Amino acid sequence: MSRHASRVTPHPDGALKSASEHTRGKAAAKKPVTGRDDDIRALTRRLFTSQEEERRRIARQLHDDVSQRLAAIEIDGDQLEANLPPGASEAKRAIRRLRRRITKLSEDVQRMSQLLYPSIIEDLGLEAALQSLTEEFGARENTVATFSSRDVPADIPLDAAIGLYRITQETLRNVSTDAGRTRAQVSLRGSAGSIQLQIAVSGAGFDLNAEQPGLGLLSMKERARHIGATFHIHSTQADGTRVTMKLPVRAAR
Amino acid sequence: MRLIIADDDPGIRYILRSIVEGFGAEVLAEAENGHHAIQQTALHKPQLILLDVSMPEMGGFPALKYLRKAYPELRILMVSEYSQNAYVREALRLGANGYLVKSYCASELRPAIQAIMAGRTFVSAPVANYQSTANGAM
Numbered sequence: 303m304s305r306h307a308s309r310v311t312p313h314p315d316g317a318l319k320s321a322s323e324h325t326r327g328k329a330a331a332k333k334p335v336t337g338r339d340d341d342i343r344a345l346t347r348r349l350f351t352s353q354e355e356e357r358r359r360i361a362r363q364l365h366d367d368v369s370q371r372l373a374a375i376e377i378d379g380d381q382l383e384a385n386l387p388p389g390a391s392e393a394k395r396a397i398r399r400l401r402r403r404i405t406k407l408s409e410d411v412q413r414m415s416q417l418l419y420p421s422i423i424e425d426l427g428l429e430a431a432l433q434s435l436t437e438e439f440g441a442r443e444n445t446v447a448t449f450s451s452r453d454v455p456a457d458i459p460l461d462a463a464i465g466l467y468r469i470t471q472e473t474l475r476n477v478s479t480d481a482g483r484t485r486a487q488v489s490l491r492g493s494a495g496s497i498q499l500q501i502a503v504s505g506a507g508f509d510l511n512a513e514q515p516g517l518g519l520l521s522m523k524e525r526a527r528h529i530g531a532t533f534h535i536h537s538t539q540a541d542g543t544r545v546t547m548k549l550p551v552r553a554a555r
Numbered sequence: 556m557r558l559i560i561a562d563d564d565p566g567i568r569y570i571l572r573s574i575v576e577g578f579g580a581e582v583l584a585e586a587e588n589g590h591h592a593i594q595q596t597a598l599h600k601p602q603l604i605l606l607d608v609s610m611p612e613m614g615g616f617p618a619l620k621y622l623r624k625a626y627p628e629l630r631i632l633m634v635s636e637y638s639q640n641a642y643v644r645e646a647l648r649l650g651a652n653g654y655l656v657k658s659y660c661a662s663e664l665r666p667a668i669q670a671i672m673a674g675r676t677f678v679s680a681p682v683a684n685y686q687s688t689a690n691g692a693m
Binding site for chain 2: 365366369370371372373374376377378379380381384405408409412421422425426430431433434437438
């Protein structure tokens with residue numbers, strides 16, 4: 303899987319703006335960017351990159367080593383059960399119990415691996431990855447969660463795709479905690495020179511008026527800035543949560 | 556039944572081989588990545604290939620794309636640890652005849668092969684309820 307990092311048009315800044323909460327805008331315009339700000343941004347970029355690389359390495363190891371070995375044990379268990387003599391019903395039950403536990407362990411390891419690093423983006427692309435994330439959210443919360451996409455360019459840079467995926471993941475994680483009977487819509491749209499991602503969930507998940515913004519919100523903003531995307535969030539009890547990002551992509555489509 | 560097994564893990568290749576040989580299939584060759592799978596297919600002309608999704612250098616999906624185009628008659632069974640719908644959809648979209656979750660190989664490999672050799676599509680039980688539509692309505 304090739305990485306198209308060079309195909310993104312980077313934004314030199316990415317500060318915060320707007321009515322609800324916005325990256326890149328008025329607030330940044332009032333406050334001149336200093337050399338120290340540049341250093342902090344460069345450091346943040348490096349931290350995100352090295353964090354993703356480390357997570358990728360661990361996820362790969364979980365998948366290539368632990369998952370493969372668990373799969374082999376599951377297959378062995380099935381074969382062992384198949385070779386039991388007729389009448390060994392107690393042994394058969396014990397093997398099945400063991401098999402179920404190993405299956406559960408194997409699923410947990412896969413989930414951990416995907417949480418650490420969404421290799422699905424490299425395997426299938428951003429659209430499929432976001433659709434899968436939306437489906438998993440719907441299944442986990444037992445609620446209606448839909449995904450739609452249109453005119454999405456095929457060559458979204460990998461780091462940008464990971465950033466958009468992580469922000470979606472963070473949004474869904476925050477709103478799912480106490481949002482009760484939620485409905486979620488995730489949409490990805492390509493247009494001339496940019497892609498827009500919107501996550502709309504019927505449930506407040508972020509306190510935008512808090513003196514000290516939560517780590518989740520801060521990390522979402524930083525990630526958006528890191529990939530050069532605008533970031534806008536609106537979150538109230540009445541309206542639910544809506545996160546919108548727009549990412550310029552050179553030669554989109 | 557003449558087939559090729561493509562998986563980067565020698566342990567999994569051994570297990571798959573022992574299962575299929577157990578019901579009389581002949582393993583013509585083994586491959587450890589997509590490139591190798593394509594080479595071995597060209598060399599041995601199998602009826603069927605068991606193709607792992609996640610392999611280094613060239614993974615199962617790019618190999619599937621090539622093999623489907625080059626050998627329309629070849630039966631291709633994707634074998635993977637992943638049980639997410641997205642993987643099944645992509646495999647079937649690219650022309651695989653079936654998708655099998657690796658941990659269910661002992662019980663499902665034989666019925667899977669029988670089904671796809673009979674011209675049917677096989678999807679592993681853990682993901683058999685996959686949705687084939689790509690997008691939900693907004």
